Amino acid sequence: MDKKIFVLAALTLFTSLSVFAQNCPQGTPSCVSLDQIDYITDPPFKTIYWKKSWGAIASSPDSPVIGTSTGRFSRRSAVKEAIRKCKSKGGKACELSLAYQHQCAVVLRPTKRANPHALKEMESVTVTSVSQNADTIVKALEIAAPSCHKLNKGMICDVLYLDCTKPFLIG
Template sequence: MAKPASDWLTRWGAIASDGSKGVMGAVDSRASKKQAERDAISECKSRGGVTCSIQLSYYNQCVVTIQGNRTANNTRAATIEEATSIGMQTCTSQGNSDCSVYYKACSLPVRSR
């Protein structure tokens, strides 16, 4: 007997920030892009941000925020390890030293049944 097909549901994440305040809000595993972005802005504001805006939205993948001594970057990829590798290369190529992972998360699809 054949198994019924599994349906996969997309999961979204987002990162918002207020650059003037140096505040970031991030969420993962939301059901929609709109929900992820709304929640990320809310999280940013709850941490003291005033003019929070979306820096990155992503779905069915992972993201890292790499912080250097001069700049930060958000990188998405299939895995945390891959995103970290790309983000660290970006950080050093931008002339930063002391690059490190500030935030990491995955919003991976979930089986609906």
């Protein structure tokens, strides 16, 4: 009988202690289990990440000027800056030609250094500049050069602008 009372007393004692630990008020250090102590003392860490940026190109059909922007955190900001720069250079009807994020962009425009057959046509034909974006400048040029050549009836196209948006380290 003494053995049963001893076992019953031991069970009652240990059961009540675990229940007591669960009812401790929040923030009481004596109630924290040992495996949670490390989590409380570790300071919070800052998250470091790369933020992609935007670029934009604006042009005006009434003049040969372009406005560009790069390294902006929003598309809207990049577009507004490009249009503002285009207007400040004399463009009257500046509008967005290209907006790009985390890429490279090029603008090609035909020049007077054309083949002899195209020189005569150049005076009567309106020239068209070509804007193109891609992962690299080389890829953008590979896509834009044939398009510019074809759109402008064989005229030689020169690079008017090229740049890439760069990511920013935040943190």
